[in-house]
Amino acid sequence: MAHAHRTSMGLDSRKMAFWAFIGSECLLFGSLISTYLVYKGRSLVGPYPHEILNIPFTSFSTFDLLMSSLAMVLALAAVQRGDMKQGKLWLLVTALLGLVFLGGQFWEFSHFVREGLGLTTNLFGSTFYVLTGTHGAHVTVGVIWLLTLWVQALRGKLGPGQAMTVEITGLYWHFVDVVWIVIFTVVYLIQ
Amino acid sequence: MSEQAHATTGTYLRVAAILVMVTLIEVGVFYVPAFHTVLVPVLLVLSAFKFALVVMFYMHLKFDSRFFAFLFGGPLLLALAVVVSLLFIFYGALRLRTGV
Numbered sequence: 001m002a003h004a005h006r007t008s009m010g011l012d013s014r015k016m017a018f019w020a021f022i023g024s025e026c027l028l029f030g031s032l033i034s035t036y037l038v039y040k041g042r043s044l045v046g047p048y049p050h051e052i053l054n055i056p057f058t059s060f061s062t063f064d065l066l067m068s069s070l071a072m073v074l075a076l077a078a079v080q081r082g083d084m085k086q087g088k089l090w091l092l093v094t095a096l097l098g099l100v101f102l103g104g105q106f107w108e109f110s111h112f113v114r115e116g117l118g119l120t121t122n123l124f125g126s127t128f129y130v131l132t133g134t135h136g137a138h139v140t141v142g143v144i145w146l147l148t149l150w151v152q153a154l155r156g157k158l159g160p161g162q163a164m165t166v167e168i169t170g171l172y173w174h175f176v177d178v179v180w181i182v183i184f185t186v187v188y189l190i191q
Numbered sequence: 192m193s194e195q196a197h198a199t200t201g202t203y204l205r206v207a208a209i210l211v212m213v214t215l216i217e218v219g220v221f222y223v224p225a226f227h228t229v230l231v232p233v234l235l236v237l238s239a240f241k242f243a244l245v246v247m248f249y250m251h252l253k254f255d256s257r258f259f260a261f262l263f264g265g266p267l268l269l270a271l272a273v274v275v276s277l278l279f280i281f282y283g284a285l286r287l288r289t290g291v
Contacts, residue, residue, distance in 0.1 A: 009258060011256055011259075016259070020262050023265060023266030026263070027270050030269075030270025031270075034277040034278070037277075037278055038281045056218075063211065066207065066214065069249050070204070070206075070249075073248075074200065074203065076197075170250075174249045174250045177249075178241075178242050178245050178246060181238055181245070182238060182242065186238075189230075
């Protein structure tokens with residue numbers, strides 16, 4: 001790393017701060033998931049979850065996000081060993097898989113709106129859109145971050161010396177993935 | 192407490208294969224009526240397993256400093272406590288009102 005910022009414990013200060021940030025994000029998503037569960041099954045009008053949720057489609061989105069996590073660790077491994085050709089490739093693959101997920105979410109939301117489920121239609125609509133929309137916003141930030149790194153790599157400004165930057169980006173991306181693992185189970189599979 | 196070397200590419204690929212297989216099992220369990228009585232606990236266990244795999248191997252918590260595990264695990268446990276407490280409060284209150 002070009003400019004190492006070590007704490008008195010010998011740990012990278014940026015990485016430590018980022019783990020603390022991820023901890024705070026656990027509380028954010030914990031509160032949103034709690035809200036969804038508390039209001040689950042209390043909608044007075046439809047559409048209800050079992051009428052509208054598309055499990056095969058969402059399973060594909062889950063597969064897509066899991067594969068993006070694999071691409072992210074492969075990007076980090078490539079950057080750490082100085083193989084920037086592979087590093088650029090896997091960073092781009094990760095960002096593209098993130099874009100595919102976002103496209104799927106856009107299609108899903110559009111479909112739900114056409115089916116009559118808006119943000120204020122019922123409790124399911126409100127809690128569903130806020131929870132999955134917040135997650136989608138996190139994915140969007142992740143995709144922009146990944147593309148920024150990819151452009152930096154193309155311009156030759158990303159190398160093994162900046163591996164910690166890629167690792168921190170990866171921490172964010174994998175966190176977005178684990179949040180989706182929980183959402184897929186709690187919202188889609190446990191109806 | 193120091194940061195250590197990460198897993199190998201082979202480990203990453205094996206973890207990805209396990210994650211895909213567990214996801215297929217989750218979807219399979221959802222569609223098989225025989226599993227519907229145990230659907231919730233089975234899905235929660237499988238989801239927790241996937242969560243742990245990603246955090247340990249892809250986020251490198253298995254190989255990194257335990258302090259990072261503390262920074263992540265502490266708020267995670269607090270978030271879980273919030274979820275469980277709110278469910279008890281709301282469903283407990285509902286049961287008191289309805290008498291069910």
